[in-house]
Amino acid sequence: MLRDAALNELVERAVGGDKAAFSRIVRSMMKPVVALTYRMTQDRESAIDLAQDAFVAAWENLRSFRGEGKFESWLFAIASKKTLNFLKQKAVRRSEDLYEDEIELTAEGNPETELETKSLREEVLAFVKLLPPRQRLAFNLRFYQQMPFDEIARVTGAAVGTVKTNYREAVRKLRDFALRKGWR
Amino acid sequence: MMTCRECQDEILLHAGGGILPAEVLQHLGSCPECLRFRQDVASAATRLVDAGPLLPDDLDEDKFVSEVERRLEQAASRSQTWIGRRRYVAAAAAVVLVVGASLIGLWMARSGRVGTAAGFEATGATTQASLSALFEDEVDRFDNSVFELILSDFVAERHFEAGGLLLDDLSEEELRYLEENFDVGELL
Numbered sequence: 001m002l003r004d005a006a007l008n009e010l011v012e013r014a015v016g017g018d019k020a021a022f023s024r025i026v027r028s029m030m031k032p033v034v035a036l037t038y039r040m041t042q043d044r045e046s047a048i049d050l051a052q053d054a055f056v057a058a059w060e061n062l063r064s065f066r067g068e069g070k071f072e073s074w075l076f077a078i079a080s081k082k083t084l085n086f087l088k089q090k091a092v093r094r095s096e097d098l099y100e101d102e103i104e105l106t107a108e109g110n111p112e113t114e115l116e117t118k119s120l121r122e123e124v125l126a127f128v129k130l131l132p133p134r135q136r137l138a139f140n141l142r143f144y145q146q147m148p149f150d151e152i153a154r155v156t157g158a159a160v161g162t163v164k165t166n167y168r169e170a171v172r173k174l175r176d177f178a179l180r181k182g183w184r
Numbered sequence: 185m186m187t188c189r190e191c192q193d194e195i196l197l198h199a200g201g202g203i204l205p206a207e208v209l210q211h212l213g214s215c216p217e218c219l220r221f222r223q224d225v226a227s228a229a230t231r232l233v234d235a236g237p238l239l240p241d242d243l244d245e246d247k248f249v250s251e252v253e254r255r256l257e258q259a260a261s262r263s264q265t266w267i268g269r270r271r272y273v274a275a276a277a278a279v280v281l282v283v284g285a286s287l288i289g290l291w292m293a294r295s296g297r298v299g300t301a302a303g304f305e306a307t308g309a310t311t312q313a314s315l316s317a318l319f320e321d322e323v324d325r326f327d328n329s330v331f332e333l334i335l336s337d338f339v340a341e342r343h344f345e346a347g348g349l350l351l352d353d354l355s356e357e358e359l360r361y362l363e364e365n366f367d368v369g370e371l372l
Contacts, residue, residue, distance in 0.1 A: 019256065026252050027245060034248075035237045044240040048248065056255045124235040143200040143232065168196040171225060175196075178228030 004070075011071050015062045022062075026055050029072065032145065033079050039140050040083040040133070042125050050086055054079035069151065076145060077155030080137055087133045127177045131170050138163050139170035186211045191218045199229050 007028065013021035033054060038047035057078050058065075065074050128136060137156060141147045142163075149167070153160040191211045195218070198204050204212075212219050 019253070022256075023249055023253060026249050030245065030248050031237070031239060031243070034243060035239050038240050039238055047240055048243070052248065052252050052255060055252045056259060059256055060259060120231065121235045121238055124232055124238065143229070144237070146200060164197060167200075168193060171196040171199040171229075174199070174228045174232070175221075175224050178231060179224060183231045184227055 007071060008067075011062075011065070011067075014059070015065070022059055025071075029075060030055075032072070033075060035144065036076060036079055036140055037083050039125075039128055039144065040080075040136055041086065042129055046086060050082050051079060054082050057082070069154065072145075073147060073151050073155050076141060076147070080141070080156060084133055084137065123181060127174060130173060130177065134158070135166045135170040135173075138166035139174075142167050143171075188215060188218050191215065192221050195222045195225055199225050 007025070010021045010025050010028075014025060030051065034047055034051045037050040037054070038044070041047050041050065054075065058075055061078075065071065128139070131139060134156075138152060141152045141155070142149065147155075149160050149163050152158075153163045156163065158166075186207050188211075191208050194205060194208045212222060
């Protein structure tokens with residue numbers, strides 16, 4: 001990812017209509033955004049599609065980004081909202097299991113480590129899918145993106161106390177899950 | 185003194201990182217149960233970190249960026265089309281409004297709902313005849329919708345009550361023309 005100053009400069013240029021600058025932002029921020037949408041949806045195609053949609057929405061609403069918070073947070077907020085809506089719609093029309101989709105994960109290196117890592121990742125995804133969407137979002141933004149609670153509250157529109165409760169419950173479930181799985 | 189529940193809540197909140205408050209550390213120093221709780225949370229969190237960022241397999245950066253660019257182009261052309269359409273819609277609405285207003289005016293004039301006796305009496309036959317003769321030429325000459333309206337009202341033998349309010353829209357030349365050729369007081 002770009003350093004803050006470089007990112008801010010690109011954002012300023014993008015706000016002025018510079019599409020090339022925005023493409024650089026996309027290239028720089030795509031991985032964390034896709035990681036977020038992927039952990040939330042656990043579906044490769046949906047995750048990529050939602051992340052791309054989030055970038056398009058960001059471009060269309062760049063003028064509303066007033067630089068009061070961090071650009072990343074603003075972008076994660078857009079991606080989070082899109083993902084939550086997606087999950088909500090999916091839940092409404094779901095008769096099949098959303099998480100039946102095949103999970104494909106990157107695993108490089110020697111076969112043993114590869115297998116172990118792949119298995120661990122599958123377990124982690126299995127844990128994440130146990131969480132209700134709001135807990136999942138709070139957990140993702142805090143644990144993986146290291147976002148402060150007040151910022152999560154701002155981007156998700158929830159109270160700080162609610163965000164903390166969601167996060168705490170998610171970690172409590174993580175501990176229970178780890179104990180059941182014998183993670184040590 | 186902190187309770188075990190409060191201590192464990194703090195441990196959960198700090199699972200993603202950050203320094204535990206001093207009172208939590210103090211409690212941990214004397215509570216094996218909370219200490220074990222903390223170790224469980226920490227090892228679970230470590231496993232999550234070991235699993236990595238969990239990106240989908242074969243995420244193609246170039247493809248991703250060009251797809252975003254394609255969608256941006258698509259969105260821009262959609263918005264252009266809409267702006268273009270809005271122009272046509274505005275023009276069409278204006279035409280409908282003008283035609284509609286004219287038809288209503290015509291209907292009202294024919295049905296005698298406006299410009300009846302008082303207006304009729306106010307118009308002089310001579311003035312009307314000269315105006316009728318001049319009407320077409322003068323409308324072309326001045327190219328002013330207000331001027332045209334005043335003349336056409338007069339030709340249609342309607343009393344044009346709003347004429348006085350619209351005098352501001354007439355040029356000096358048009359006013360002079362009316363004064364020279366007609367009795368403006370009678371006309372309006």
